[in-house]
Amino acid sequence: MKKYSAELISFGLLVCGIGLSLGNVVWFQTGIVRLVWYLVAFIPVGFPVLKEVVERLREREYFNEFMLMSLAAIGAFYIGEYPEGVAVMLFYSIGEKFQDSAVSRARSNIRSLLDVRPERATVIRDGHDVIEKPERISVGEIIEIKVGERVPLDGTMLGDVAAFNTAALTGESVPRNIRTGETVLAGMIVTDRVVRVKVTKSYNQSALARILEMVQNASERKAPAELFIRKFARVYTPVVSGLAVLIVLIPWIVSWVQPDFSFMLNDWLYRALVFLVISCPCALVVSIPLGYFGGIGAASRQGILFKGGNYLDAITKINTVIFDKTGTLTKxxxxxxxxxxxxxxxxxxxxxxxxxxxxxxxxxxxxxxxxxxxxxxxxxxxxxxxxxxxxxxxxxxxxxxxxxxxxxxxxxxxxxxxxxxxxxxxxxxxxxxxxxxxxxxxxxxxxxKEDAKEAVAALKRLNIDNIQILSGDKQTIVSKLAGYLGVDEAYGDLLPEGKVAHVETLKSDSERRVAFVGDGINDAPVLALSDVGVAMGGLGSDAAIEIADVVLQTDQPSRLAMAIRIGKETRRIIWQNITLAFGVKLIVLILGAGGLATMWEAVFADVGVALLAILNAIRIQRRVR
Missing domain, CATH: 3.40.1110.10 (Calcium-transporting ATPase, cytoplasmic domain N)
Incomplete structure (x- = not known):
């Protein structure tokens, strides 16, 4: 509740002020008393917004939601509608903090989902067990992990076979047996015996650290819808500000041309202020990025890493999928x-x-x-x-x-x-x-792979019929696999440059949107060339994982279809938000300009639309299973 202390103070004073007015309390009816009362109620929520306006003006940014709300609140005080001036800032402040909390929660959910590295590790030094921070353990040292503990660093298995829970990295709950000399990754949990691992990568270079960096950097890669809304807001805000001015200016001009037209400044100014409040684009500006955060988080929970909202959007347009064979469709x-x-x-x-x-x-x-x-x-x-x-x-x-x-x-x-x-x-x-x-x-x-056939079938259910296999193996082997999986086109005996040439030919058709799925270092050029590059993250090469746009941590090709479904569901929810926000705002804008909507309705409509859009955006987390 401490976070909302300013809003609680303003809300308490606002409710008390309205109660005193309705009760016709004599001392409260004096103009200066009411003004001071509501100014005190305004300051806790209004001052931070006014401060933001000043900072934006110094940066020569004149049109933004802070400016819109400030003009509306100041205008309300100017015409004597003090409670509504306070309400504008109060509910806007509540909405902003709720939005910030939702975005922060989405980020922290993604991080907590993945950042499961232990803070302490047992390292063997001079024959003794030493408790040390993982970041202080060097490559080549031997660490010991007890049953139920998480592996703190990447390394190679020493001793006999042991079972590990890999859910933190792959989303799979089924234990995986790792044998002597095989790779053990940070974040895995030992399930059946004490093991020793020789460290091969430092703390910041582990697979888990790389995954965390990918997801945290994902917010920097904006989807087209996000970029559009940002550009739109730069045009939209000055336009509605101009329209608000015209709502006052045109009737004033008409009153000069037609003297019988009754022009009441406060009445038209009130309509303009309602127009300003409802035109605030915060519902769009916040809910759309939050929708992509939700999609990225939902995908991460399924062992699918999108490196940005732009790739989450791009994967929905894929109509051609090309698989590498070895390590992708086969083990x-x-x-x-x-x-x-x-x-x-x-x-x-x-x-x-x-x-x-x-x-x-x-x-x-x-x-x-x-x-x-x-x-x-x-x-x-x-x-x-x-x-x-x-x-x-x-x-x-x-x-x-x-x-x-x-x-x-x-x-x-x-x-x-x-x-x-x-x-x-x-x-x-x-x-x-x-x-x-x-x-x-x-x-x-x-x-x-057990799910290779299902991967092809799932893609076909998504109406992706152009599925191909490219491989360096013999054509007879590739054709036999294609027949088993139900893939119509399969090309073998290809060198890396042959794969590149094949994808370039496909992309020469402007209608093609190509996704390539591979795992080896030789697949890196094709991953970079395709519209969406998808790498196998469990056993895939570092080069493939770094270049790819999407990483399937489980090494399961069937997760590609799930990635596409998550992308489509995210896009659908985002366009629902855009339609909802524009639809409601347009209706109230028209009502406000016509004098049929009050400031209260405008405030509740703006904040209500924002909250509905945010709740709809985070729904993706529950819909994807």
């Missing part, structure tokens, strides 16, 4: 999809041979095969000599037998016969031969 992790063996061999034997040879390689495919063998509980042999055959695969000797593990070209090179259909396989093939005899193969493929 970017190879998995064994099929094992084929010839007669006389078992699956376990072929898996053991291939996994044993591949165990000497650091290639992602070799790691995937090793993990698969481990999941099948197949023991891997280490007692062998392995030779790399660049571009073909590996050669090894096991128990005196020559073993070849690699692609189909490797078998061709050594003149080993194998099924001809293997040359047409789109997946990654790892074949095996023992002593010149083909014994079997493994088929590996990049795993499609």
């Amino acid at each position: 970017g992790v190879f998995e064994v999809q099929q094992v084929w063996v010839r007669d006389g061999f078992t699956e376990e034997e072929v898996i053991r041979i291939i996994a044993s040879v591949e165990s000497r390689s650091n290639h992602p495919i070799a790691k995937a095969i090793g993990q698969y063998a481990n999941s099948r509980q197949v023991a891997i042999r280490r007692d062998m000599e392995v030779f790399e055959l660049a571009g073909y695969g590996l050669k090894a000797f096991i128990d005196g037998k020559e073993v070849l593990v690699g692609n189909a070209r490797l078998l061709d090179k050594y003149g080993i016969s194998f099924p001809s259909e293997l040359t047409k396989v789109s997946e990654t093939l790892v074949a095996c031969a023992v002593n010149g005899v083909y014994v079997g193969h493994l088929l590996l493929a990049d795993t499609v």
